[in-house]
Amino acid sequence: MRNLCAVLLLAVALSACAGREPLRSSSQLTVIENEATLPPPDRNDLTAGDRPSLIGPLDTIQVDVFNVPELSREMQVDASGRISMPLIGTIDARGKTAGELAEAVESALRGRYVRNPDVTVNIKSSVSQVVAIDGQVIEPGLYPVTNQMTLLRAIASAKGLAEFAKQDDVVILRTVNGRKMAGLYNIDAIRRGVYDDPAIFANDVVVVGDSPQRRLFRDFVSLAPLLAAPLIAIVQ
Template identity: 80%
Template sequence: MVEGSQALPAPNRQDLTAADRPALIGPLDTIQVDVFNVPELSREMQVDASGRIAMPLAGTVDARGRTASELARAVEAALRGRYVRKPEVTVNIKSSVSQVVTIDGQVVEPGLYPVTNQMTLLRAIASAKGMSEFARQNEVVILRTVQGRKMAGLYDVDAIRRGAYDDPAIFANDVIVVGDSPQRRLFRDFVSLSPIVAAPLIAILQ
């Protein structure tokens, strides 16, 4: 089903649990945990594949889908119950491998790229060293899962550059396909009736 909506809806928190925009922690991310005045508990560690960390006295704490401050409060609560009086904990994300976007198709360097706080479609394509020589600028598809539904948006990069509509935000877990693809063919009949697309086309895949 193709809708004339102006933008893909932003994924909610549940959509982003496995890999989120910078605020959330995901599996295999590296974090720094500091416990004020208890240096023996302060350390750099990697979140395990199930999204948990293990600390002396605190035990196992679920980090997946939490912000750094939320995880700090969870560690404080765990330490408070394990003989640490008034613990003060700070958590910082050192590096993230869980927050990535896939860029495929007619770009110079397809692959997985980290998602930054201000990433947009044009910036994502630039991260992949731009479009290849024969890429079709009006055939760029963003695939996204929102509340369990797979959705796709068709964008015209040249129209975005001209200011015809806003450069859409990119989120972790998005898949960007530049050029012809099975996802692009979803829009073929609709575009043939209206060759000048004044706004993104959004489709619900399931």
């Protein structure tokens, strides 16, 4: 009985650790070997590509009209995605970038109220630009999406993978042109540089799968001393 427990424990442990291969260079990855030093990044490598942030309901924005302090103010977008300003009334802000909303305010002011208006809009805080992270992470929830958000950074925002996370079963759910789509990713492969860390966008849903093998391993380790105890008593 004791030998059987040991064999089973070893089998579970080996199954949890098997499958890892050494890194090799590919079209997606250049592996630096023999303790060579990684080259420093170029300046362009340190910035992410432009990923516009869209204004949504309940976001807080700052609208500044140059030389017209009476119209400059911080405001919250209402639940329907609109803002209200003196002289021009309500403007639909939902789905616009800060620049697009500034142009809309300028157009509403031009000619009738302000000659050659110069308007700047800044998003101060956003509750609409979020990603939902669920499944086997430490702290599931909604997290703000930044211009440099990727899958690994999103998971790090949720305090990392939980004990029973299945690293090769991570799904990104996304709606593209009204069509629901899903992408399946392997966190361990991304960490090892096998392929790029995918970008995360507002309204994405990230789901980290559950590993039954990890649960089995934990349960077996916790039960092993109990299974061995009668054998030890008999031997004594």
